[in-house]
Structures are given as structure tokens and as C-alpha cells.
Amino acid sequence: MEEDVIPKIILDVINKANEPLGTNEILDRVQTKDKSVTRIMLLYRLNELRSQQKIEGKHISKSIKGAWIWWKKGVFK
Numbered sequence: 001m002e003e004d005v006i007p008k009i010i011l012d013v014i015n016k017a018n019e020p021l022g023t024n025e026i027l028d029r030v031q032t033k034d035k036s037v038t039r040i041m042l043l044y045r046l047n048e049l050r051s052q053q054k055i056e057g058k059h060i061s062k063s064i065k066g067a068w069i070w071w072k073k074g075v076f077k
Contacts, residue, residue, distance in 0.1 A: 006045050007054075009033050014055055020071040046070055 013029045014021065021029075023043065030037050046068070049055045054073060061067035 004045075006030070006034065006037060006041065007049055009037075010042070010045055010049060011054060014070055015072050017072070020069040023068045023070070026070060043068075 009030050010026065013026055023039070023046070026046070027037070027039055027042050030042060046055070046057060050057045050070075055070055056073055057068050057070040059066055059068055
């Protein structure tokens with residue numbers, strides 16, 4: 001089985017950012033490295049990374065689709 005490189009790409013994108021990023025901003029940056037990544041794939045990996053406490057994220061919208069922002073661990077401490 002191949003190693004899932006998407007989480008590594010996501011961590012790289014988030015850790016290099018100087019501010020919190022929206023899901024679509026992360027998707028745009030991740031797709032420059034891997035065009036096959038979809039929004040659903042990205043959200044799944046982002047939530048996995050959040051549950052592993054490697055990044056932080058917050059749901060900021062009440063809409064069905066929802067809007068999330070994501071940032072590197074410990075940036076607001």
C-alpha cells in the first residue's frame with residue numbers, strides 16, 4: 001500500500017502560512033502539488049490532523065456546507 005502524502009503536503013502548507021487559512025485556500029495550495037486532491041479528501045485529512053492534534057481548526061459558519069479555518073498548532077498561545 002502506498003503512503004498517503006496528502007497529510008504531509010497539508011502540514012507543509014499550514015506550517016508555512018503566516019495566518020489562518022480557509023479550506024479553499026489550502027485546497028488551492030495543495031492542488032499545486034497534487035491535482036487529484038478533492039475538497040472532500042482534503043476535509044477528511046484536515047479533520048484527521050486536527051484529531052491527532054497536529055493542527056487546529058474551527059468551524060465558523062452555520063451553513064450546511066460550512067466554512068472552516070485552519071492554523072498551525074500553538075500559534076495563538
